[in-house]
Amino acid sequence: MKISDVGEFGIIRMIQERLSVSQENVVVGIGDDGAVYRTTPGREQVAVIDTMVEGEHFIIHRTATWHAVGYKAVAANLSDLAAMGAVPTQAVVSTALAPTMEVSEVLAMYDGMQDVCRTYGVNIIGGDTVMAKESAVITVTALGEVEAGRALLRSGAKAGDIVAVSHTLGDAGAGLDVLLSGTAGYESLVRAHQYPVPQIQLGRILAAHHGGCANDISDGIAGEANEIAKASHADLVLYAESIPVSAALRQWCAQEKKDVFHYVLQGGEDYELIFTLPPETFSAVRRQFPNLTPIGRVCAGTGRVRWVQDGKESIVPPHGWTHF
DSSP: OBHHHHHHHHHHHHHHHHOOOOOTTEEEOBTBSSOEEOOOTTEEEEEEEEEEEBTTTBOBTTTBOHHHHHHHHHHHHHHHHHHTTOEEEEEEEEEEEOTTSBHHHHHHHHHHHHHHHHHHTOEEEEEEEEEOSSSOEEEEEEEEEEETTOOOOGGGOOTTOEEEESSOOSHHHHHHHHHHHTOSOOHHHHHHHHSOOOOHHHHHHHHHHTOSEEEEOSSOHHHHHHHHHHHHTEEEEEEGGGSOOOHHHHHHHHHHTOOHHHHHHHTOOOOOEEEEEOHHHHHHHHHHOTTOEEEEEEEESSSOEEEEETTEEEEOOOOSOOOO
8 A cells, every 4th residue: 555545634643643752742733733831940952853865874774774764754753953062852753655655664764753742752743744756765854852951962072081982883884785786694893783772871870960962973974073073172183093993894994905093083974972071971871871981081172183192193084874
């Protein structure tokens, strides 16, 4: 059964039946001209948005299933909220879908969205569905809250801070290459690409400590570190030997004769956090999150990223993944 068989309102009804609203602060959800929800006194609202385009961000049945597409479309937004220190609350979803798309595929995509929303306590409270001639387009806007004055900003890095990351880097980019090559195995790399884990809890703890800054690693650490350096008017010194890299990534790079640090710097879509904190604060946070890895330091400078490898220092240009 295709979308054209059930029509716009039929597919919307099916989607609505799959989505549950659990929070008491939702007054009006899907079904009216707009959603209505209550905000929390003393908190500021954070809004983020991301778009995924079929053929550009995913190749269906080759690099992703429809369930994975739905999951990742929401997870990418939640990662942005994590980087702001916000707790996610609501989301709205806009889709442009071809009339020849199978209804089961649409529902699988929304099942993926619902799975990640259920994990992080998010409600999908509205959206829009329109026709596309061919490629699907999925746009998600996610809303969150953070205590007034506690949002994590890229401009918050200070000389003396430690630069750290939440987990291993480069797996997602390598996972994409595994899928494109048709190579069997490397399930952990593939999962990192298809089902990223937003670092919501870490973001909340960083915001609670009211210091430093954070950025989510969506386009590769080269781009994200440069964004922090420029916004903070400081230099970030990163040490190659300190970067956490998984055994699976090392194995893939050895097999394919690829550079591990290509994936670390430019791979993108890890959706981990790169952040800065004063040393004493970092030690306290690390006791709660043992996987955190210090990879460098912040020093006075002009907004550059300085890469130290094998005793040699070079400047890292902001050449993460870009759309154009």
